[in-house]
Amino acid sequence: MARFLLGRAATLALVLFGASVLIFLVVRALPGDPAIAMMTSNATPAEIQAMREALGLHLPLWQQYLTWVGGAVTGDLGRSFMYSNGVAAMIAERFPVTLHVSLVALAIAMAIAIPAGVLSARYKGGALDHMFRVVAMIGISMPVFWQGLLSILLFAVILGWLPPGGYQPLSAGLGLSTAHIILPAVALGTAYAATITRMLRSSMLDVLGREHIAVARAHGVPERTIIWTDAFRNALIPTLTAAGFSFGYLLAGAVLTEVIFNLPGMGRLLYESILSRDYPLVQGLVLLNVTLFVLINFGMDALYAVLDPRIRR
Amino acid sequence: MPEPLFEVRDLVTRFRSEGGEIRPSRGVSFHIAAGEVLGLVGESGSGKSVTARASIRLQQPESATIGGELFFRGQDLRKLDAEALRGLRAKQIAMVVQDPAAALNPVMTIGDQLTRIHRLHGGSEAEAREAALLLLRRMRIAEPESRLAAYPHQLSGGMRQRVLIALALICRPSLLIADEPTTALDVTVEAEILALLDELRRELGMAMLMISHNLSVIGRICDRVAVMYAGRIMEEAPTQALLATPRHPYTMALLASVPRGTKRDGPLPAIPGEPPDLARLPPGCPFQARCPGAAPQCTAEQPLRDIAPGRKAACWRAEAA
Numbered sequence: 001m002a003r004f005l006l007g008r009a010a011t012l013a014l015v016l017f018g019a020s021v022l023i024f025l026v027v028r029a030l031p032g033d034p035a036i037a038m039m040t041s042n043a044t045p046a047e048i049q050a051m052r053e054a055l056g057l058h059l060p061l062w063q064q065y066l067t068w069v070g071g072a073v074t075g076d077l078g079r080s081f082m083y084s085n086g087v088a089a090m091i092a093e094r095f096p097v098t099l100h101v102s103l104v105a106l107a108i109a110m111a112i113a114i115p116a117g118v119l120s121a122r123y124k125g126g127a128l129d130h131m132f133r134v135v136a137m138i139g140i141s142m143p144v145f146w147q148g149l150l151s152i153l154l155f156a157v158i159l160g161w162l163p164p165g166g167y168q169p170l171s172a173g174l175g176l177s178t179a180h181i182i183l184p185a186v187a188l189g190t191a192y193a194a195t196i197t198r199m200l201r202s203s204m205l206d207v208l209g210r211e212h213i214a215v216a217r218a219h220g221v222p223e224r225t226i227i228w229t230d231a232f233r234n235a236l237i238p239t240l241t242a243a244g245f246s247f248g249y250l251l252a253g254a255v256l257t258e259v260i261f262n263l264p265g266m267g268r269l270l271y272e273s274i275l276s277r278d279y280p281l282v283q284g285l286v287l288l289n290v291t292l293f294v295l296i297n298f299g300m301d302a303l304y305a306v307l308d309p310r311i312r313r
Numbered sequence: 314m315p316e317p318l319f320e321v322r323d324l325v326t327r328f329r330s331e332g333g334e335i336r337p338s339r340g341v342s343f344h345i346a347a348g349e350v351l352g353l354v355g356e357s358g359s360g361k362s363v364t365a366r367a368s369i370r371l372q373q374p375e376s377a378t379i380g381g382e383l384f385f386r387g388q389d390l391r392k393l394d395a396e397a398l399r400g401l402r403a404k405q406i407a408m409v410v411q412d413p414a415a416a417l418n419p420v421m422t423i424g425d426q427l428t429r430i431h432r433l434h435g436g437s438e439a440e441a442r443e444a445a446l447l448l449l450r451r452m453r454i455a456e457p458e459s460r461l462a463a464y465p466h467q468l469s470g471g472m473r474q475r476v477l478i479a480l481a482l483i484c485r486p487s488l489l490i491a492d493e494p495t496t497a498l499d500v501t502v503e504a505e506i507l508a509l510l511d512e513l514r515r516e517l518g519m520a521m522l523m524i525s526h527n528l529s530v531i532g533r534i535c536d537r538v539a540v541m542y543a544g545r546i547m548e549e550a551p552t553q554a555l556l557a558t559p560r561h562p563y564t565m566a567l568l569a570s571v572p573r574g575t576k577r578d579g580p581l582p583a584i585p586g587e588p589p590d591l592a593r594l595p596p597g598c599p600f601q602a603r604c605p606g607a608a609p610q611c612t613a614e615q616p617l618r619d620i621a622p623g624r625k626a627a628c629w630r631a632e633a634a
């Protein structure tokens with residue numbers, strides 16, 4: 001176990017190192033100078049140069065990199081250029097919002113995808129299968145922000161049942177918090193539900209064609225059990241990969257959804273930080289996303305081992 | 314003749330694909346008496362598996378079966394509803410298939426797979442476990458208790474095939490469909506499994522449809538043999554008679570291709586020519602293109618007819634002989 005964890009930690013360290021170099025260079029390859037971005041348009045070249053020095057941008061690249069990474073390993077992600085707050089503190093403020101929306105969205109996505117994927121495989125080519133396909137097509141071709149706008153129009157403006165946007169943490173009360181989060185979570189969740197449904201449907205069809213299903217049928221196992229025990233548990237294994245990636249994308253934040261629902265989440269922060277060439281903030285956010293992706297991957301591996309005895313040691 | 318345990322009449326199956334329509338069973342008829350072993354032999358692709366599965370309504374999709382009657386103890390299986398059919402499964406009719414690695418659920422223990430079949434047809438968990446242990450011992454599986462907790466991937470191929478047979482026999486069925494049960498195994502294990510299957514079959518008084526592409530396997534345990542080619546039964550005879558005096562040219566070719574002395578499994582050493590494309594069969598006898606005795610008459614339909622007591626063949630030459 002200790003060895004296993006150590007191996008995982010080494011993988012994480014390696015990925016983070018590679019990612020940190022890449023992010024660092026890519027951010028600086030973007031056209032535009034953060035010093036100029038921070039100043040009024042009539043700033044003199046001398047003023048701009050002074051700003052560059054204040055931000056440490058006059059130093060050689062390797063020195064800038066080492067300063068940043070040196071801080072990052074101690075948990076100090078530097079200061080934002082624009083907001084002059086600590087990057088770590090800004091992330092700590094925004095992340096819970098995105099985590100909350102993502103978890104609810106993922107739960108909604110799975111709650112839709114599991115029955116839809118299983119039933120459309122079971123009744124392949126039937127009315128239910130076609131219905132799910134059409135709904136999924138509409139869901140995929142209707143962008144999340146558009147679905148978000150429509151849902152605000154209906155539930156907030158016309159019916160007045162839900163607030164049109166904003167965020168309330170769970171500490172403000174479950175009801176109030178949920179009322180704020182439900183529309184964006186549904187908008188995001190349904191978008192991912194379509195992908196996960198398709199994945200589950202195709203792996204269900206794959207498993208249902210396998211010999212052990214025929215053998216179970218040959219010995220009188222009821223069709224319900226065949227579907228939910230014999231097939232579903234085997235089909236879930238590849239489907240979890242799709243769910244894991246979805247969760248990773250969700251945690252990166254969704255700019256448009258956050259804008260429409262006025263959510264102070266990670267997507268907007270990243271978007272704004274890129275626009276303003278806020279190097280430390282972009283770097284910190286991307287590094288966090290990479291870390292989360294790697295951790296989700298580890299979590300998936302652990303889940304596979306629980307579900308699939310062939311992977312267990 | 315007493316009423317057979319199982320009788321298939323004029324079974325027709327059909328699949329449609331881009332390449333055209335194929336019929337892996339084109340009016341197949343056979344019968345099996347209680348306790349009897351019928352062999353079904355033929356080259357790979359001749360329609361044995363589809364025919365066998367369709368005969369017990371396991372071929373998916375079920376709409377592939379477009380004709381025929383399937384009498385089990387006088388009852389047409391095609392007229393039974395799903396519940397009634399399920400009641401016959403395992404208790405009356407069971408199946409063993411070719412690939413034991415794919416035939417067991419990889420995420421369920423051997424014990425769970427065995428006991429649930431027993432429990433589906435009545436009895437307590439303890440009784441089911443007892444029956445499973447008894448059967449595994451009977452299958453000469455060492456340390457049966459610990460095997461119950463094992464997953465399929467932890468067993469060898471031969472062991473998995475034994476488990477698969479145990480799965481089929483746990484409710485003591487009266488008919489077993491065995492679709493190439495030893496094809497995936499090596500020769501020594503094959504011989505062991507065949508002997509064991511034969512022994513258990515006698516003990517249970519079970520009838521069997523034994524499918525193989527290998528005549529030497531068929532010769533060892535079958536009472537009667539039906540030879541299949543391109544969706545048709547070409548010849549049917551008691552095993553000894555068929556092996557000693559084959560009457561249909563296809564059976565002769567099949568016999569000639571069995572290597573003498575060895576019992577090596579594997580694809581049959583080639584009968585000259587290719588098996589026909591099921592989507593483009595010639596009119597009349599499907600064996601024409603490869604038959605050394607082909608003549609103009611062969612383009613006429615060759616129905617399976619009696620050629621001697623207990624013997625049938627689908628060739629005008631066999632009839633004339």
Ligand SMILES: Nc1ncnc2c1ncn2[C@@H]1O[C@H](COP(=O)(O)OP(=O)(O)O)[C@@H](O)[C@H]1O
Nearest residue numbers: 328337356357358359360361362363364373591
């Ligand atoms: N589900 C299916 N859909 C379409 N064609 C099939 C299907 N199953 C079998 N076939 C075709 O039916 C023919 C007979 O197959 P099969 O019964 O498996 O032959 P055998 O068991 O004698 O080797 C083959 O041409 C095979 O490709």
Ligand code: SF4
Nearest residue numbers: 562598601604611628
């Ligand atoms: S009918 Fe003709 S082609 Fe067919 S087996 Fe007999 S002789 Fe050969």
Ligand SMILES: [Mg+2]
Nearest residue numbers: 361362363493
């Ligand atoms: Mg076969």
